[in-house]
Amino acid sequence: MRRTVPLLITGIVGVVFVVSYFIPHKPFSNLNDWFSDWFSIVAACAIVLGSLNLILISSQKVARRKEDWGYAVVIIVCFLITVIAGIAGGRGYQNTGTAFEWLYRYLYVSLSSTMYAILAFYVASASYRAFRARNIEATMLLVAAFLVMLGRVPIGDVITQFLPEGARISDFQQWIMDFPQTAGQRAIMIGIALGLTSTSLRVILGIERSHLGGGD
Amino acid sequence: MSRRTIEIALVVVGLALCTLAYLGKKNVQGWHSGFEFSPTTSQIVIGLIGLSLVWILVRTLQDKAVGRRTVFLYVGIAIALPLFMSIDQDIVISENTRHVYESLGELPPGSKVLVSFDYDPASSPELQPMAEAFLAECFRRDLKVIMVALWAPGAIQANIALDTVRARLGLDTTELVYGEDYCNLGYQAGREFVIQRMGTSFEAMFGTDVRGTPYRQIPLVRNVRNFSDINYAFNISAGFPGTVEWVQVAVSRFGLKLGAGNTAVQAPQVYPYLRAGQLQGLLAGINGAAEFEKLIGLKAVATTYMLAQTFAHLIVIAFIIIGNIAYFRGERETKLRGRTQ
Amino acid sequence: MDHLGLWLAGLLTLGIYSFLYRDNPWYKVSEAIFVGVSAGYWVVYEYWQNFVGKFWDQKGDQPWLWIGAALGLMMLMRLIPKIGWISRWPLSFIIGATSGLWLMLYLTTNCIAQVEATIFPLFGADFDASAIAIFSNFVLVAGTICGVVYFFFSKAHTGAFGATARVGIWTIMITFGAMFALTIMNRMSLLIGRTSFIFGEWLGLLR
Numbered sequence: 001m002r003r004t005v006p007l008l009i010t011g012i013v014g015v016v017f018v019v020s021y022f023i024p025h026k027p028f029s030n031l032n033d034w035f036s037d038w039f040s041i042v043a044a045c046a047i048v049l050g051s052l053n054l055i056l057i058s059s060q061k062v063a064r065r066k067e068d069w070g071y072a073v074v075i076i077v078c079f080l081i082t083v084i085a086g087i088a089g090g091r092g093y094q095n096t097g098t099a100f101e102w103l104y105r106y107l108y109v110s111l112s113s114t115m116y117a118i119l120a121f122y123v124a125s126a127s128y129r130a131f132r133a134r135n136i137e138a139t140m141l142l143v144a145a146f147l148v149m150l151g152r153v154p155i156g157d158v159i160t161q162f163l164p165e166g167a168r169i170s171d172f173q174q175w176i177m178d179f180p181q182t183a184g185q186r187a188i189m190i191g192i193a194l195g196l197t198s199t200s201l202r203v204i205l206g207i208e209r210s211h212l213g214g215g216d
Numbered sequence: 217m218s219r220r221t222i223e224i225a226l227v228v229v230g231l232a233l234c235t236l237a238y239l240g241k242k243n244v245q246g247w248h249s250g251f252e253f254s255p256t257t258s259q260i261v262i263g264l265i266g267l268s269l270v271w272i273l274v275r276t277l278q279d280k281a282v283g284r285r286t287v288f289l290y291v292g293i294a295i296a297l298p299l300f301m302s303i304d305q306d307i308v309i310s311e312n313t314r315h316v317y318e319s320l321g322e323l324p325p326g327s328k329v330l331v332s333f334d335y336d337p338a339s340s341p342e343l344q345p346m347a348e349a350f351l352a353e354c355f356r357r358d359l360k361v362i363m364v365a366l367w368a369p370g371a372i373q374a375n376i377a378l379d380t381v382r383a384r385l386g387l388d389t390t391e392l393v394y395g396e397d398y399c400n401l402g403y404q405a406g407r408e409f410v411i412q413r414m415g416t417s418f419e420a421m422f423g424t425d426v427r428g429t430p431y432r433q434i435p436l437v438r439n440v441r442n443f444s445d446i447n448y449a450f451n452i453s454a455g456f457p458g459t460v461e462w463v464q465v466a467v468s469r470f471g472l473k474l475g476a477g478n479t480a481v482q483a484p485q486v487y488p489y490l491r492a493g494q495l496q497g498l499l500a501g502i503n504g505a506a507e508f509e510k511l512i513g514l515k516a517v518a519t520t521y522m523l524a525q526t527f528a529h530l531i532v533i534a535f536i537i538i539g540n541i542a543y544f545r546g547e548r549e550t551k552l553r554g555r556t557q
Numbered sequence: 558m559d560h561l562g563l564w565l566a567g568l569l570t571l572g573i574y575s576f577l578y579r580d581n582p583w584y585k586v587s588e589a590i591f592v593g594v595s596a597g598y599w600v601v602y603e604y605w606q607n608f609v610g611k612f613w614d615q616k617g618d619q620p621w622l623w624i625g626a627a628l629g630l631m632m633l634m635r636l637i638p639k640i641g642w643i644s645r646w647p648l649s650f651i652i653g654a655t656s657g658l659w660l661m662l663y664l665t666t667n668c669i670a671q672v673e674a675t676i677f678p679l680f681g682a683d684f685d686a687s688a689i690a691i692f693s694n695f696v697l698v699a700g701t702i703c704g705v706v707y708f709f710f711s712k713a714h715t716g717a718f719g720a721t722a723r724v725g726i727w728t729i730m731i732t733f734g735a736m737f738a739l740t741i742m743n744r745m746s747l748l749i750g751r752t753s754f755i756f757g758e759w760l761g762l763l764r
Contacts, residue, residue, distance in 0.1 A: 018661055108598060153522065
């Protein structure tokens with residue numbers, strides 16, 4: 001019950017998706033549509049589960065007065081304010097001018113984008129401290145990076161304007177992106193695709209079952 | 217400098233910024249018009265940035281590594297200052313950007329364009345200008361835009377982009393009618409399964425739009441069953457799910473004609489699709505957005521960011537060169553010491 | 558309200574930046590607000606778009622959605638430790654569906670189509686390609702083959718095989734170089750965006 005049924009579900013659902021590629025007609029096309037609909041609902045519940053789990057953990061932190069529990073209070077309060085604003089906003093909750101949209105525009109946008117923006121400082125610092133041309137491979141990486149970095153901004157062509165059109169840094173950059181870079185990406189892509197195909201087969205056939213965890 | 221001194225200095229800077237913000241909102245003497253460096257001031261500032269790089273090089277060569285926080289401060293200042301400069305730059309348009317533009321040009325007025333907003337605010341500095349420029353061009357060509365999102369924030373980002381475009385083009389609600397010229401079907405969970413389901417029925421996946429209007433009551437999409445009723449699709453993406461999934465499902469399986477706008481970090485991954493003809497054009501990063509703006513004759517956010525972007529690239533290149541000079545010098549000295557011992 | 562919003566956004570942006578100096582309460586509060594708002598945001602979105610928009614409004618026309626809802630409910634059982642094992646069913650459904658779909662998607666689009674795109678006339682269809690085009694085509698084809706060789710064969714990299722793998726490594730290195738450059742570009746764009754917000758929208762200093 002705890003392991004056999006999940007294994008059966010995985011196998012049947014996986015096989016249906018594979019077969020529907022070869023036989024895109026009833027009943028497989030119908031099953032394909034139904035499963036896609038169910039997936040959407042289950043995925044949404046998984047996301048909600050994540051959020052609720054976070055609130056549960058934060059509540060426990062507050063209840064047990066663990067270290068930094070004050071911040072957990074902030075998390076819970078902000079969560080509740082957002083949920084109330086969103087649910088009370090009705091179906092048009094995300095239209096311009098609603099409370100939920102205000103929270104999004106001024107809090108979520110600022111915090112989310114700044115969280116990522118500070119990575120720029122670390123990238124610059126790491127470039128200064130750790131990016132060394134120690135061997136031929138690292139040098140190739142560096143040279144390619146330099147050319148692409150210069151070629152993607154206007155200054156690259158200003159520096160090389162003495163060269164004829166078609167032989168400036170922006171053209172070199174484009175060539176790197178179109179040929180050697182694409183070749184490398186393609187090799188990686190093919191490698192990942194073959195790896196994923198074999199892993200998916202193992203999962204569908206029940207050979208790979210680590211996702212079921214322990215227990216019966 | 218002691219830690220206390222630094223912290224006091226940071227608090228003072230913070231308070232100074234707040235005061236500036238307060239005065240700005242009071243709009244003292246036309247403050248809101250902002251200011252711009254004159255060409256001479258710009259040159260002086262550029263010279264100072266260059267000189268400070270020389271200082272970093274000298275410090276490094278003296279074996280006095282520049283501290284992490286000094287690098288942070290330097291990067292922050294060196295990126296902020298170009299925003300106050302106005303230096304015209306000649307933006308070179310790439311083939312991939314041109315393909316997106318030409319794909320729109322090939323569509324007759326009234327064609328239906330599906331735009332998928334698969335990103336969140338974290339990537340909006342790069343992708344929002346792209347979205348705004350693309351939507352502006354669609355409306356200028358009288359193309360009907362159907363918006364969806366595989367990332368939850370995408371639906372609101374679409375609304376924000378629309379507000380900006382409407383203001384920029386000076387269009388009111390009578391000229392650009394919701395439900396007829398454009399509509400926003402919103403977000404749906406399920407990653408590539410959403411695209412998969414859209415291949416058979418849009419309505420099954422998006423029962424209502426973001427305003428809660430039932431699908432069948434929206435004139436623009438009433439007769440849109442699946443991808444076969446879409447003339448062109450454009451995916452603005454910051455990762456997973458995004459362009460890769462649209463190519464895998466919508467293009468490979470349902471034969472949709474697709475263009476894409478990606479963050480710079482994601483763009484390299486989709487180049488194989490371009491070469492294989494699975495993707496009709498690509499706007500890659502902020503320069504892709506700036507190129508598109510140039511093509512449509514619009515000088516907007518992406519174009520104004522390009523100068524700061526140029527500085528940022530030069531600074532990183534300079535940092536790498538300085539670091540390597542110090543490294544090779546250290547290596548040489550180690551070798552020399554080895555020989556003398 | 559917009560003024561208040563701008564102030565909040567400005568102060569929270571500075572709060573996140575304060576981490577660059579060191580971890581501090583201002584940063585932690587900003588971070589907690591971000592986490593709380595994000596979590597609430599997702600719940601609201603899934604409620605309106607998925608539960609109401611997808612399930613509740615359409616359950617009459619599409620009765621099979623009830624099974625999806627039941628699976629979704631089972632997923633939430635994970636919050637109750639005693640019956641948490643029930644969540645294995647929807648989890649298995651997700652794993653099975655993803656495996657089945659990915660198996661075909663990756664095989665067709667990322668493998669077969671890419672191999673097909675690598676097999677083309679190197680000298681042009683009518684021997685009409687320019688020298689640069691021929692060289693570029695060779696780089697593309699040889700780079701792809703050598704890259705795959707480097708990834709796939711776990712035998713010792715010696716002799717002709719070693720040389721091929723070495724070319725593969727070089728191709729991958731150039732690829733990583735390009736990726737690094739574009740990662741820098743991406744991160745810097747985001748920083749420029751936030752800096753522009755501080756000096757423009759919040760402080761009103763930008764023209």
